[in-house]
Amino acid sequence: MSVEVDEVSDATHYVIIGNGAAGNEAAWHLRHRDPDSRITLITAGRLLFLNRYEFPRVLDGIDDWREFLVYPPAYYDEQRIIVRRLSWVERVDPRHRVIELRHKEQVSYDKLLVASGGGGYLPEYLREYRHLLHDFNTIKNAKQIREALPTSGGKVVMLGGDVKGLDLARTLVKAGHEVIVAASEHLFWPHEISAEEAPRYVEALEYMGMQVMHDRKVARIEAGSKGLHARRLVFDDDGGELHADVVMAFYGLMPALKFILGSGVDIARGLLVNPQLRTVDERIWAAGDVCQIWSPEENHYRFYYGWKNVKMMGRIAAINMTGGDEAVSTFKEDKLLINDQGEIDSTLWEYH
Numbered sequence: 001m002s003v004e005v006d007e008v009s010d011a012t013h014y015v016i017i018g019n020g021a022a023g024n025e026a027a028w029h030l031r032h033r034d035p036d037s038r039i040t041l042i043t044a045g046r047l048l049f050l051n052r053y054e055f056p057r058v059l060d061g062i063d064d065w066r067e068f069l070v071y072p073p074a075y076y077d078e079q080r081i082i083v084r085r086l087s088w089v090e091r092v093d094p095r096h097r098v099i100e101l102r103h104k105e106q107v108s109y110d111k112l113l114v115a116s117g118g119g120g121y122l123p124e125y126l127r128e129y130r131h132l133l134h135d136f137n138t139i140k141n142a143k144q145i146r147e148a149l150p151t152s153g154g155k156v157v158m159l160g161g162d163v164k165g166l167d168l169a170r171t172l173v174k175a176g177h178e179v180i181v182a183a184s185e186h187l188f189w190p191h192e193i194s195a196e197e198a199p200r201y202v203e204a205l206e207y208m209g210m211q212v213m214h215d216r217k218v219a220r221i222e223a224g225s226k227g228l229h230a231r232r233l234v235f236d237d238d239g240g241e242l243h244a245d246v247v248m249a250f251y252g253l254m255p256a257l258k259f260i261l262g263s264g265v266d267i268a269r270g271l272l273v274n275p276q277l278r279t280v281d282e283r284i285w286a287a288g289d290v291c292q293i294w295s296p297e298e299n300h301y302r303f304y305y306g307w308k309n310v311k312m313m314g315r316i317a318a319i320n321m322t323g324g325d326e327a328v329s330t331f332k333e334d335k336l337l338i339n340d341q342g343e344i345d346s347t348l349w350e351y352h
């Protein structure tokens with residue numbers, strides 16, 4: 001096992017796990033608050049930080065990853081931020097202050113920020129059909145969707161119906177495809193919509209051109225036969241069947257934190273932090289989709305999704321890692337709205 005040997009220096013080494021919105025925002029603030037420090041961003045991914053909000057453009061044929069770069073490569077040199085790509089974190093060892101990478105390298109830290117985000121949650125009964133589902137998390141995934149659909153008039157089934165999925169559904173409908181949302185209890189997630197309010201929002205989806213199916217659980221998904229649609233979905237309890245070019249699942253997020261299990265920090269669904277984004281380990285902070293923040297107003301831990309919240313967390317984590325004491329404002333009303341055009345909008349999803 002190779003061990004990274006630190007240069008002898010007094011400079012604090014900040015290590016950030018995650019090269020997304022939270023990690024990058026934190027890195028920028030760390031650099032400005034502690035100019036002499038060492039900053040290392042670690043990511044399992046192959047590419048630099050990309051603007052995923054723009055991925056729907058891939059459906060219009062734009063698929064060069066450079067088009068989606070948030071910062072040019074020179075930015076990281078200028079800011080003296082080391083980006084370690086293709087580096088999968090396997091374990092955190094707080095006692096020795098090292099993280100272990102899958103390729104058996106260890107990286108030591110003085111202060112650690114966990115900003116590892118999350119991946120789409122897939123209910124147990126759908127896992128055996130994973131290979132028949134399309135994802136939308138990378139440019140490659142988005143390209144695969146484009147290739148699976150005709151230029152227009154394609155058919156897409158969206159299982160679950162969380163806000164990320166509905167946002168993509170809107171783009172697909174505008175491109176002339178048919179979108180059927182097989183709604184689950186995750187419809188509109190992470191917004192919690194009461195049974196009384198739901199019909200109004202479902203009507204808005206239909207007005208936007210989507211078809212919404214309720215109370216139907218998938219019994220199985222099959223590859224379609226030659227000359228027919230590529231996928232066949234069969235529903236439980238005589239719920240019938242559907243044929244589609246693309247089937248996608250949008251059941252909310254599952255935080256990516258396997259590597260920190262057993263390290264002594266508290267975890268519920270996400271990594272638990274106080275409003276200052278500290279974990280129970282005084283050298284470990286967390287920010288972004290991976291963490292659940294204590295909300296004194298609501299008396300429970302909660303997630304804060306979306307670009308603006310995630311960036312704000314990155315900034316606050318950096319302030320507190322460098323001796324500050326700022327708290328995330330945990331009282332926020334996240335709203336699902338129907339805008340003047342009669343379309344659904346989420347205050348979580350604003351990113352400009």
Ligand SMILES: Cc1cc2nc3c(=O)[nH]c(=O)nc-3n(C[C@H](O)[C@H](O)[C@H](O)COP(=O)(O)OP(=O)(O)OC[C@H]3O[C@@H](n4cnc5c(N)ncnc54)[C@H](O)[C@@H]3O)c2cc1C
Pocket residue numbers: 017018019020021022023042043044045052053055087088089090115116117118136137138164167256259287288289290305306307308310348349350351
């Ligand atoms: C396709 C898509 C579209 C979206 N569109 C919008 C939108 O329009 N508006 C909006 O507000 N929000 C949108 N969101 C949600 C928003 O992007 C997230 O809330 C935000 O990106 C979360 O940022 P993050 O930094 O917490 O995590 P992420 O951006 O998910 O970054 C996580 C990072 O951690 C790394 N990582 C994870 N595990 C490991 C490991 N074990 N080892 C090493 N590295 C690891 C990953 O490689 C990645 O670099 C979208 C999300 C997706 C996926």
